[in-house]
Amino acid sequence: MPKGTGERKGGGAAVEEQEQKLQAILLADSFNTNFRPISSDMPKHKETKKADPLTLMTMCFKEVGAVSSARPILDSLVVGMSKATQQIVLFQNNMEEACLDVNPIFLEEHGELQLRSDLLDCHVDVCSPEVLVQLSDNFDYQDIRQHFVAYEAANHELGNKILAHVVPDAGASFAVRVHDFRLYHEVCRDVILRWMYPLVPDNATTGGVQTQYTYSRVCNYKAPGVNLPRSVRLGNGVVIGADVTVGENTVIERSVIGDGCRIGQGVTLVDSYMWAGSEVGDGARVEGAIVASRAMTKTPAARGGAIVRAGAVVPRGCVLGPDTIVGEGVHLAEFTRVTSGRAEEEDDDDWGDGGGDDEREDSDEGVAPEGGSDGGGVLGPDGVGRVWASEDKQGSDWEDDHSMDSAKEAVDVDKVRCESIGCVEEEAWKRNRWTEFRDEEDDLLDDRDLSDDENGGLQVMAAMDGSEAFHQVVKDMLLNGHQEGHPLDNLLLEIKSYKFAQNREFKECMRPAVELVLDLAGADTGNGMALVAAVKTQLRHWKPLLSKLNVEAGDDVEMIKVVESYALRPECEGTLRAVFRYVVQSFFQEEMVSEDCLERWIQLRRATPQGSPERGLFEQKEVQAFVAWLEDSESSSGEEDDDSDDEASTEEDE
């Protein structure tokens, strides 16, 4: 906006020493406000500083809402502050991070913390002199926000304090940084719609040429003496400066036209800014662009207003620097930025806000001699200037907002577009960012994940995996120990401690142990009675260990189930499965399983539905014979002692 933004021009961030010579206020060069943080904050900061000498800085924030258009697109500031003291304990502005980590120490200390995403950093800081000391001491503090504030705020040990001053949304004050072209547009809209009173076009003052604009319906402002042809159509919110000439049938909407601009016939000018002395030729379309000049120079001749020749199209997001010319009938691509200067001589004064951007330009391609044309490429044969290539910006000499550079790498948006007028896609992208919750939130509970609600199915699977792994580990332990000849007691101790560590039951150790016994006996390779004998031998060896695992009544059924499932493995068809009955019997003989247990097992299998593999196994002729014998021996006499049982079964064996 050529006039009346009250924009402060300063070379880079300025540390203005106030008359107190004690405190300093840091104002960003592009700060635009009508509120008075300076007058209201200075005394407050001094007071706090007196009470607590560790107070470094008071930062000003404005309540605007999390997705306000007054926010740069690549800004996602979250501020955590103590509710009682307004001390900032968390300052995070990183588009990449979907989460923030709150240090519990601060919670302990302050009791209540407010986490706010609705604050806009005004980049107005009241600093104590210690800030300068800190900055010189810590030379790795390159950036006030990203390094200094973020680090000092989160540093609990040193105890330096950064306070926040929040300007409520409800008040009459307005505070926005004109951080990029998009915000330039936003702020201009706000000023025109009088949202920034008293900084409004009709009493804005700059340059001293003249300041009286007349207001007409739908927020249109005209400098005195401007006569527009009848056929010109004005939309909402148009500001027209002095000595502007406009041709017939031209349409102007939501635009600001500086002093002395010339606009041809049949021009469409929408959402655009023509700085003093620039020109748009007949039939051209300029939509969402800035046509710049050295607006603040006194003599019109020195302004070097950019020129859009007849029939050219300058679409959204374009910026035409001073002294550039868009040739006749040229259609520029969206978001093209055109400059007339050479990389080295780039003078950023006239770019309103984008000083930093220009400096960083050092592309070797497309460097045209000053004032020369770019060879009839983008700007047409009669064009002047060259396209400013944004790809090559490597400069990291930004005073602030480093986050944006890093964010750009991670997020899939073009930074240049984000900072241009009319980047609706990026705005939509921003709106939809972080609307979804990530499930990683459950990491919070680490191992308590099981208790979490996720999906039951997965949970069961995880549990299964867990027990599979557990079995494998126990089995390996036993096998290794066995091979290295460790005594059984030691092995028992080993698996016991593992069992406790994994919070498992003895029952669960049984499976790997029994499987190991069968493995060692060669259950999947041996056959016939040789296998049974091998199982017996192994059982005798492992008996002390197995019986110790068998702690609770009923666990021994588990043992038979293990033998069952082992026998049902496909590779055991001709081996273990064939002699299943005898193996079970040897478990019985070796007193690994009790009679009760076998009874329970029989009951269980009788209740098992027909057709299941276990039932099939149970229905084997030998098994049935064994069962019959068991029941017979039981019913014939309760007193029959084990010896006779053994005899009976040995007979069966033969």
Next chain:
Amino acid sequence: MVSASDLQAVILACEDGKRLYPLTQDVPAPLLPVLNNPLLHYQLELLEKAGYTEALVVCSRVTEVGVAKYKETYTGALTLDLVVVNGSLDTAEVLRQVAGSIRSDFLLLPGDLVCEEVLRDLAELHVSKRSDVTMVVKEEAPVKDAKGRKTVRPKRDEEDIDYVGLTQSGRLVIKLPKLFVEEALRIQKALLRRHETVTLSTTLQDVSVYVLAHWVLGFLDDQRAITSVQNELVPALVRRQFRNPTTGGEPLTKRVGSVAGEALRGDAMVARMSSWRPSPDGDTADPGEGTPGVNEVRCFALTLRHGEAYCSQAKTLAAYCTINRELLTMREFSDKCPWSMPDGFRPKDSTLVGEGCHLGPKGTLKFSVIGQACKIGEKAKINNCIIMDGVTIGDKSDPNIRYPVAPRRNRKRTSFEPQ
């Protein structure tokens, strides 16, 4: 208008009172006397005043006998329904066992609660916000430091501290027991997108009073690993709130079991039509206030500011003593005391003396509660004490100890020998 009594009341009188040991050696925690009334009495009175007509009292094998005995002598307006659960279980496990007796959205009270009327507000919040989990959080009362000069924050046991995140509308968005957080409390920006200002505090205390939707029982049934309502169930539901049902794994189906529940949430069907996600331009309004999606979980908390309503949980010995003392003070200004108390209060001593006590001459009593049928000897000084039924205190004894102690309940007649 909904009255509090639309909710089913469940009192968990099954706590083993480990942290009140050795007081709970003989007396189960819910029956510990506070001003000579068992703790359970206060919960029942609370329910009566809120207009409840029945209550489900859950006891364990340990508390069963005592509670049943109390029920016999109970003369209040409530119909008490006793359920006994097996084993010494944590709260969520207990709920799982008694799920069959719960018919609708329900109010869960711990057996060690002494609380003034908050139930109406709680029930109203629950219904008006269409909440699924509504809990009470109490702002801790600042205390004087040791020298009595500065006000400091009271010390609480680590296990009682929660990180509680609330939005301005009282929506509960973070709840995590402190012990579960190791290094940092991780908060998603998505949460702050929806609720621009979240107040995260450690000063709010969970007093274990919850209103839970009926479907939560089904959820509990699916999530067998959850054992505690306070530390696991509520945090799990709070986290569940914002999960997108389409991406967050298996969508949670709220099984609304009761007719009352369905009536309460009849318009949830309408809400199904509206999208789950907040509208992109809903940037100014608190979207938490919008129409909830059909399977969206909603948690709210009722905050009791300091000094608003009395609400305390006799979780620890210290808390138990504090409750006695505070109630004594309220009793002194008997018009302010919301509870009916047994007679025998002696305002000049700030002491409550139970029936059938025999007090020896020249003794001094201060800020104490003396149970029934106690014998107190000559010249005994009793200050800041809780003395349970049937205790004998010898002549000239001085159980005046800086920290108030409660002599063990005395069937065996503990006595302090004369000095």
